[in-house]
Amino acid sequence: MPKHILEMRKITKTFPGVKALSDVELSVIDGEIHGICGENGAGKSTLMKVLSGVYPHGTYEGDIVYDDEVQAFHSIPDSEQKGIVIIHQELALIPYLSVAENIFLGNERRGKNGMIDWNLTNHEAAKLLEQVGLDENPMTPVNQLGVGKQQLIEIAKALSKDVRLLILDEPTAALNDDDSEHLLGLLRALKGRGITSIMISHKLNEIAEICDRVTIIRDGHTIETIDVTEDSGMQDRIIRGMVGRDLTSRYPKREHVVGDEVFRVEDWTVYHPTQPGRIVVDNASFHVRKGEVIGIAGVMGAGRTELAMSLFGRAYGRDITGRTYMHGEEVQIRDVSEAIKHGLAYATEDRKRYGLNLIEDVRRNISAAALFKLARRGWVDGNKEIKVAEEYRGSMNIKTPSVMQTVGNLSGGNQQKVVLSKWIYSDAEVMILDEPTRGIDVGAKYEIYTIINRLVAAGKAVIIISSELPELLGTCDRIYTLAFGVVTGEVPVAEATQEKLMTLMTQEKTNKDKEVRA
Amino acid sequence: MTGTANLRELLTRNIRTSGIYIAFVVIVALFAILTDGKLLSAGNVTNLVLQYSYILILAIGMVMVIIAGHIDLSVGSVVAFTGAVSAVLVIRHGMPWWVGVIGALVVGALIGAWQGFWVAFVGIPAFITTLSGMLLFRGLTWLILNNISLSPFTPEYQKIAGGFINGLFGGNGFDVFTLVVFAIAVAGYCFSAYRTRAARIAYDQPVEAFPLFIAKLVAVAAIVMWFAWQLANARGLPYVLIILAVLIVVYSLVTQRTVFGRHVYAIGGNLAAAMLSGVKVKWVTFGVMLNMGILAAVAGVVYSSRSNGAQPAAGNMFELDAIAACFIGGAAVTGGVGRVTGAMVGGLVMATMSNGMSLMGVDQSMVQIVKGLVLLLAVAFDVYNKRRAGAR
Numbered sequence: 048m049p050k051h052i053l054e055m056r057k058i059t060k061t062f063p064g065v066k067a068l069s070d071v072e073l074s075v076i077d078g079e080i081h082g083i084c085g086e087n088g089a090g091k092s093t094l095m096k097v098l099s100g101v102y103p104h105g106t107y108e109g110d111i112v113y114d115d116e117v118q119a120f121h122s123i124p125d126s127e128q129k130g131i132v133i134i135h136q137e138l139a140l141i142p143y144l145s146v147a148e149n150i151f152l153g154n155e156r157r158g159k160n161g162m163i164d165w166n167l168t169n170h171e172a173a174k175l176l177e178q179v180g181l182d183e184n185p186m187t188p189v190n191q192l193g194v195g196k197q198q199l200i201e202i203a204k205a206l207s208k209d210v211r212l213l214i215l216d217e218p219t220a221a222l223n224d225d226d227s228e229h230l231l232g233l234l235r236a237l238k239g240r241g242i243t244s245i246m247i248s249h250k251l252n253e254i255a256e257i258c259d260r261v262t263i264i265r266d267g268h269t270i271e272t273i274d275v276t277e278d279s280g281m282q283d284r285i286i287r288g289m290v291g292r293d294l295t296s297r298y299p300k301r302e303h304v305v306g307d308e309v310f311r312v313e314d315w316t317v318y319h320p321t322q323p324g325r326i327v328v329d330n331a332s333f334h335v336r337k338g339e340v341i342g343i344a345g346v347m348g349a350g351r352t353e354l355a356m357s358l359f360g361r362a363y364g365r366d367i368t369g370r371t372y373m374h375g376e377e378v379q380i381r382d383v384s385e386a387i388k389h390g391l392a393y394a395t396e397d398r399k400r401y402g403l404n405l406i407e408d409v410r411r412n413i414s415a416a417a418l419f420k421l422a423r424r425g426w427v428d429g430n431k432e433i434k435v436a437e438e439y440r441g442s443m444n445i446k447t448p449s450v451m452q453t454v455g456n457l458s459g460g461n462q463q464k465v466v467l468s469k470w471i472y473s474d475a476e477v478m479i480l481d482e483p484t485r486g487i488d489v490g491a492k493y494e495i496y497t498i499i500n501r502l503v504a505a506g507k508a509v510i511i512i513s514s515e516l517p518e519l520l521g522t523c524d525r526i527y528t529l530a531f532g533v534v535t536g537e538v539p540v541a542e543a544t545q546e547k548l549m550t551l552m553t554q555e556k557t558n559k560d561k562e563v564r565a
Numbered sequence: 566m567t568g569t570a571n572l573r574e575l576l577t578r579n580i581r582t583s584g585i586y587i588a589f590v591v592i593v594a595l596f597a598i599l600t601d602g603k604l605l606s607a608g609n610v611t612n613l614v615l616q617y618s619y620i621l622i623l624a625i626g627m628v629m630v631i632i633a634g635h636i637d638l639s640v641g642s643v644v645a646f647t648g649a650v651s652a653v654l655v656i657r658h659g660m661p662w663w664v665g666v667i668g669a670l671v672v673g674a675l676i677g678a679w680q681g682f683w684v685a686f687v688g689i690p691a692f693i694t695t696l697s698g699m700l701l702f703r704g705l706t707w708l709i710l711n712n713i714s715l716s717p718f719t720p721e722y723q724k725i726a727g728g729f730i731n732g733l734f735g736g737n738g739f740d741v742f743t744l745v746v747f748a749i750a751v752a753g754y755c756f757s758a759y760r761t762r763a764a765r766i767a768y769d770q771p772v773e774a775f776p777l778f779i780a781k782l783v784a785v786a787a788i789v790m791w792f793a794w795q796l797a798n799a800r801g802l803p804y805v806l807i808i809l810a811v812l813i814v815v816y817s818l819v820t821q822r823t824v825f826g827r828h829v830y831a832i833g834g835n836l837a838a839a840m841l842s843g844v845k846v847k848w849v850t851f852g853v854m855l856n857m858g859i860l861a862a863v864a865g866v867v868y869s870s871r872s873n874g875a876q877p878a879a880g881n882m883f884e885l886d887a888i889a890a891c892f893i894g895g896a897a898v899t900g901g902v903g904r905v906t907g908a909m910v911g912g913l914v915m916a917t918m919s920n921g922m923s924l925m926g927v928d929q930s931m932v933q934i935v936k937g938l939v940l941l942l943a944v945a946f947d948v949y950n951k952r953r954a955g956a957r
Contacts, residue, residue, distance in 0.1 A: 359841070360843075362840065362841055382843075382845075383840060383841060383842070383843045383844075384843035384844075384845060386843070387842075387843040393841065395841065400835075400837060400838075401835075401837045401838055401841055402838055402841070403835065403838055404830075404831055404834035404835040404838055404839070404901065405834070405835065406834050406835075406897075406901050406902060407830065407831070407834050407901070411827065411830075411831075415831060415838075415839070415842040415844075416842040416843055418824050418827060418828075419824070422823075422824045425823050425824050425825060426822055426823055426824075427822055427823060427824055427827060429764075429822060430764045430767075430768065433764075433765075433768045433770060434768055437768060437769065449770065449771055450770075451770065451771070469842070
């Protein structure tokens with residue numbers, strides 16, 4: 048029987064109101080590359096945070112057995128001491144420090160007098176860079192290097208800590224093909240040197256290419272662990288495992304009465320605001336009709352939010368090209384106030400950071416996007432504002448003692464209702480809802496779905512962006528899939544299955560062949 | 566049901582804004598006792614208003630800058646520069662007093678537009694832009710004054726800060742006109758407070774209990790009328806006080822009741838959310854800085870009039886007094902919170918402390934030390950409050 052380097056037994060982790068992990072089992076064989084698959088929010092990252100000591104021993108239930116011993120990590124340094132190093136999805140390098148300084152940050156190479164020995168530091172850094180196949184001067188500031196190279200520096204940093212178990216959270220999500228290929232090659236080389244890796248990934252072809260075994264997690268439970276090398280129908284089995292849950296009446300019924308086209312987008316291309324040449328949205332086209340709910344399905348990093356925000360008055364990205372039409376007529380939307388005037392609304396996925404003024408009250412958050420409706424010659428009618436807020440408190444069932452209550456004190460579900468109220472009051476015809484039910488409880492979710500049904504019944508067009516496929520299947524008329532910035536499919540809900548969508552969402556497709564044909 | 570908030574609820578809920586009023590009353594009482602009532606004598610009350618009027622005018626503009634999440638370090642230099650411009654026009658070139666005033670205001674607006682451009686459209690942090698302005702406008706002041714003082718102003722110009730309206734209705738040892746003006750203002754305040762309360766009740770909003778509401782009005786009326794009595798017994802109603810009162814009323818309305826004012830709060834509260842709600846962030850920021858320039862010019866005119874001339878070192882450290890007034894008056898360091906009235910009370914707290922201590926003959930060094938510590942405590946209180954609110 049192969050030796051296990053790591054066994055996580057019956058791990059249960061609860062946050063206030065949510066059970067993120069329940070009785071999760073994970074066993075990793077010494078020297079393998081072990082994949083972890085699951086939808087967004089399934090609990091993958093939480094599990095890795097438990098393992099690396101981000102959530103200290105005692106805040107979770109269950110045992111972590113590493114090297115045949117039960118471990119009690121209280122912080123990241125504890126786990127790193129034992130050779131467990133995690134590389135997060137968002138790179139944690141300091142942009143203005145050099146490669147060598149970043150590699151030895153917190154672990155500085157000191158000389159006899161206690162001062163940093165720069166020669167030793169740079170020399171050792173150069174050796175580590177060689178091991179990861181990166182030909183750069185260790186004194187180069189990190190911000191002069193691309194994301195792919197930064198990822199390699201993270202690995203060099205891990206190697207400097209004598210890593211034995213390397214955890215990578217979506218390491219290739221931000222990388223192009225060449226960089227991804229190089230990274231996967233490096234992982235294989237590390238395996239040859241006896242370093243075990245755990246890799247979280249949405250890219251099933253990568254998993255098939257590099258992993259020995261893969262564990263599937265869904266809704267905080269372990270579904271199964273599959274031996275990749277033996278099973279030929281592995282990808283289908285992973286997809287089934289990731290999405291397989293029932294859809295029993297979590298979504299209120301609605302009449303599907305679809306009218307004329309309201310909003311159309313053609314050949315929408317967006318570049319990354321700070322990384323020159325990186326295409327975030329690639330030639331996207333879609334349309335939505337009156338009384339219709341369309342879904343945009345894509346895993347995190349697929350460009351969903353970037354697509355929505357760039358459409359909403361160019362609030363994201365640069366060098367945006369493409370055309371937008373309202374009711375068949377082309378419109379130019381140059382900034383957010385123009386987007387609002389043309390009848391667009393965008394409820395953000397991160398309502399605390401981008402959606403609400405948390406230190407302000409319910410009333411003023413509801414009126415924030417449409418103050419012009421309350422104002423005459425620049426003066427706001429405060430009494431009417433209160434009246435409007437009270438109306439929405441009633442119709443949207445916002446649970447707050449008063450509309451003068453500070454929004455920061457409301458629950459997530461009620462905050463989301465405030466955001467929706469704001470956009471409904473702005474008289475939007477097209478409502479883009481980005482992850483409208485993220486982080487809110489099941490009851491409030493049902494209420495949000497009911498509100499969406501009411502909106503389309505009133506003739507609005509709704510676009511839902513979500514990584515929860517059951518949610519899209521339960522609420523939409525049509526679903527577009529987005530993968531790596533490219534619209535990879537358009538599926539009517541009657542023909543859509545979670546397996547079909549997941550296949551389209553994880554499929555890499557460029558628009559190059561399309562251009563060649565045209 | 567119409568919710569009625571009781572006194573304790575009202576105090577705890579609004580501790581951040583109401584705390585300063587309580588502190589003000591305590592400080593006034595303390596110094597009144599320590600100075601054997603000299604602090605509250607008719608002459609001294611008049612003096613206190615005149616002496617701190619320009620800081621209060623600066624604080625009106627500053628509180629808006631701070632609500633928007635910025636800061637303005639240049640106002641002291643702008644006060645000096647606009648005063649110098651006015652002095653050059655009126656004293657050196659013999660222009661009428663109003664040319665000097667208009668000249669100063671135009672220059673103030675240009676300075677505001679200049680700094681607003683760099684902050685709003687180029688994206689230079691206001692701290693840096695106005696630090697540069699602090700040096701720049703001080704240098705320009707020296708340049709146009711040839712580094713020497715210009716004085717005296719014409720008597721008309723001196724009246725802006727030193728003049729009084731009195732005797733219109735005759736007097737019996739006190740000025741009836743002053744009392745009438747204040748009585749009208751108090752009646753207006755009571756009427757508007759009553760209307761707001763009535764509207765709130767009509768919309769089923771919680772209001773303070775009726776006896777408490779009346780008590781509040783009576784207290785305000787009593788304090789204001791006492792203040793009027795003191796003025797009437799001294800020299801009457803100063804022009805400066807009229808300017809200040811108009812500015813306070815106008816800017817309170819602008820911040821609380823206009824789209825522009827609401828956008829300022831929105832930007833300071835959450836810049837990204839404001840942008841995604843269609844607020845033209847750049848133009849609003851520009852407007853706030855422009856306005857600060859104009860108000861600094863108003864302060865420059867008042868100060869030059871009061872000091873009867875323009876000095877190269879005029880307005881030194883005014884920015885710090887104005888900023889301190891805002892923070893003591895409950896503005897949040899991170900933006901999004903603050904009120905014009907709060908900043909005024911904050912300014913009066915500083916004024917009362919300085920004035921009270923100098924009446925007591927306390928050394929100037931001690932005054933600085935105390936003022937410094939009070940500022941620190943006020944902001945620490947704000948931070949503590951926020952942490953407590955965040956813990957919920």
